[in-house]
Amino acid sequence: IAGITQAPTSQILAAGRRMTLRCTQDMRHNAMYWYRQDLGLGLRLIHYSNTAGTTGKGEVPDGYSVSRANTDDFPLTLASAVPSQTSVYFCASSVAFSYNEQFFGPGTRLTVL
Amino acid sequence: AQSVTQPDIHITVSEGASLELRCNYSYGATPYLFWYVQSPGQGLQLLLKYFSGDTLVQGIKGFEAEFKRSQSSFNLRKPSVHWSDAAEYFCAVGAAGGGADGLTFGKGTHLIIQP
Numbered sequence: 001i002a003g004i005t006q007a008p009t010s011q012i013l014a015a016g017r018r019m020t021l022r023c024t025q026d027m028r029h030n031a032m033y034w035y036r037q038d039l040g041l042g043l044r045l046i047h048y049s050n051t052a053g054t055t056g057k058g059e060v061p062d063g064y065s066v067s068r069a070n071t072d073d074f075p076l077t078l079a080s081a082v083p084s085q086t087s088v089y090f091c092a093s094s095v096a097f098s099y100n101e102q103f104f105g106p107g108t109r110l111t112v113l
Numbered sequence: 114a115q116s117v118t119q120p121d122i123h124i125t126v127s128e129g130a131s132l133e134l135r136c137n138y139s140y141g142a143t144p145y146l147f148w149y150v151q152s153p154g155q156g157l158q159l160l161l162k163y164f165s166g167d168t169l170v171q172g173i174k175g176f177e178a179e180f181k182r183s184q185s186s187f188n189l190r191k192p193s194v195h196w197s198d199a200a201e202y203f204c205a206v207g208a209a210g211g212g213a214d215g216l217t218f219g220k221g222t223h224l225i226i227q228p
Contacts, residue, residue, distance in 0.1 A: 004156075042219055042220040043218040101159065104157040104158075105156055
């Protein structure tokens with residue numbers, strides 16, 4: 001079934017640990033995005049990639065890094081997790097960076113203790 | 114920079130009653146506008162979108178929205194809600210032609226359906 005998958009579904013992590021959230025899409029979309037969702041704040045863009053090999057910073061990039069080695073995968077890494085990174089993380093994709101309709105994955109619920 | 118305001122954090126509606134969720138945006142040019150719905154524990158699903166043309170757009174699940182440039186609004190409506198419509202609703206604005214901002218989301222409106 002075409003779409004976006006995210007893994008893990010949820011994770012509890014000790015502060016200071018490294019964590020990579022995985023995102024894979026099979027729609028051959030060029031653009032991909034990572035958002036975090038926090039109560040009362042809506043969704044905020046962390047990083048984006050307009051095509052394989054390129055990435056850019058969104059609204060809240062500090063503490064996060066991304067890579068885009070190929071079209072399908074867009075992992076998000078927390079190098080040293082902190083409690084303020086407790087959130088629900090959504091990966092999304094769109095046909096092109098210039099095309100705004102985005103499709104979302106099911107999310108990863110991350111708790112940093 | 115673009116921004117979105119959803120004035121109502123919570124709305125309670127009786128099943129079978131009509132619904133209107135408000136959305137106001139700020140953007141200097143022609144915006145692309147979206148409504149997404151998020152059921153508990155789920156990702157976001159696109160309800161409808163406005164890019165250009167007819168200002169009244171129809172979406173899935175019986176929803177519609179009207180773009181009013183003069184009021185900078187894109188309110189979501191449904192004539193008769195069902196219990197299954199209980200969810201979080203997000204309005205979003207995107208720059209025409211895309212851009213590094215991706216989509217800018219409102220903070221959401223939580224819809225509660227009373228039996």
